[in-house]
Amino acid sequence: MAQLSDDCFAFGGPMMSVDEAVDLIATRVTPVLDVEKVALVQADGRILAHDVLAPLPLPPFTNSAVDGYAVSSRDLPQKDEQTFAVSGRVQAGSTASASLKPGHAVRIFTGAPMPDGTDTVFMQEDVRVDGGKVVLPAGLKPGANVRPAGEDIPLGVAALQAGQRLRPQDVALAAAFGLTGLEVVRRLRVAVFSTGNELASPGEARAAAQLFDSNRFMLMAMLARIGCEISDLGIIRDDRAALARALQNVAAAHDLILTTGGVSTGEEDHVKASVESVGRLVLWRMAIKPGRPVAMGIIGGTPFVGLPGNPVASFVTFVHVVRPTVFALSGARPEPLTPMPVRAAFAYKKKISRREYVRVTLRKGADGALEAEKFPREGAGLLSSLTETDGLIELGEDVTQVSPGQMVGFLSYAALIN
Ligand code: AMP
Ligand code: MG
DSSP states (O other): OOOOOTTTTOOOSSSBOHHHHHHHHHHHOOOOOOEEEEEGGGOTTOBBOSOEEOSSOBSSSOEESSSEEEEOGGGOOSSSOEEEEEEEEEOTTOOOSSOOOTTEEEEEOTTOBOOTTOOEEEEGGGOEEETTEEEEOSOOOTTTTEEOTTSSBOTTSEEEOTTOBOOHHHHHHHHHTTOSEEEEEOOOEEEEEEEOTTEEOTTSOOOTTOEEOOHHHHHHHHHHHTTOEEEEEEEEOSOHHHHHHHHHHHHTTOSEEEEESOOSSSTTOOHHHHHHHHSEEEEEOBSEETTOOEEEEEETTEEEEEEOSSHHHHHHHIIIIIHHHHHHHTTOOOOOOOOEEEEEOSOEEOOTTSEEEEEEEEEEOTTSOEEEEEOSOOOTTOTHHHHTOOEEEEEOTTOOEEOTTOEEEEEEHHHHTO
């Protein structure tokens, strides 16, 4: 399990910016270093543990990029087309039986190794076949239509790097090297629970003053997308001793404890006191909307994150606090979120010095350019504001207003929660 020092999340200022939170996590969290080998079919989404040095060049041998006729560049027609005798035929997967005779051409197909003595290929569409001979035009450059060995990946380079989150194309590269598996960081074990007397689990009876717990399922789904193994601890009542017991019970067997609800400073917000009774806690007042406070702590060396209870605040703070914490614990390279420029189709006013996220739907404007339309209501408790939109517009700390037509930065849900 990760072993962090008690004061690693301490923060001096009154308000923490999103960038300060991300930096603090990246610098204070030490990675879990356990490694396991997985088969290629299981490697997508996992964090690579070591660099992979190309064990062979790609392509492994020089080959033809087209169907056509291979010649030596010494014989290339200079001014006028020229007739060549065709001797030999080499298809993909086989090797030419003899080397090239001077002044001859070899019939060749895409992916076939270049016969000895040849270095240039005429596309079959560009030639005329005349009996057993072929008429080749003038003007082709030496080396045309050939894929040299190693042009894609030279032998020995670090083609995949430790800390990268593997994508299907990375898995393809490992397969192209002939590898059957990859060494990856083991999955993080994350314990998740919700707190609140007002919550009932789906499947349970719901009292009149209760609502079904939705955050826990959102958070577990988000954690699963970034490769975590989850222990679902259900709902813990607003009771300090019960919370403290739950935290203490799970700390040793998990790499991270994640909760939602109860982190404000109200009389019935017991998370702070319960974490303090079994470990260390700091409350981050983050300059982010939707957001409110986020609790960070350490229980027996295991990091703890307490997210707010409002679903939208929980979603947004997950992205900026939990996601970087999971990546840091996994030894993954940080994945900064890069907003894409789109045109605002809304007006908006905001306070200076805090980051705001506006829930929007994308549509095509009259001129075909992408426009972001704001969800009509603002509440941080509205689940429909997440289910009926495509992503978030990020408004930086120094922005105070947005006018229709202005360019703004869009973060798609696909990017935020992958
Ligand atoms: P809290 O952060 O505990 O003060 O909760 C803030 C608001 O979020 C309250 O209206 C809660 O009912 C709601 N809430 C808290 N936890 C959850 C949850 N797990 N699922 C859905 N709503 C929640
Ligand atoms: Mg509560």
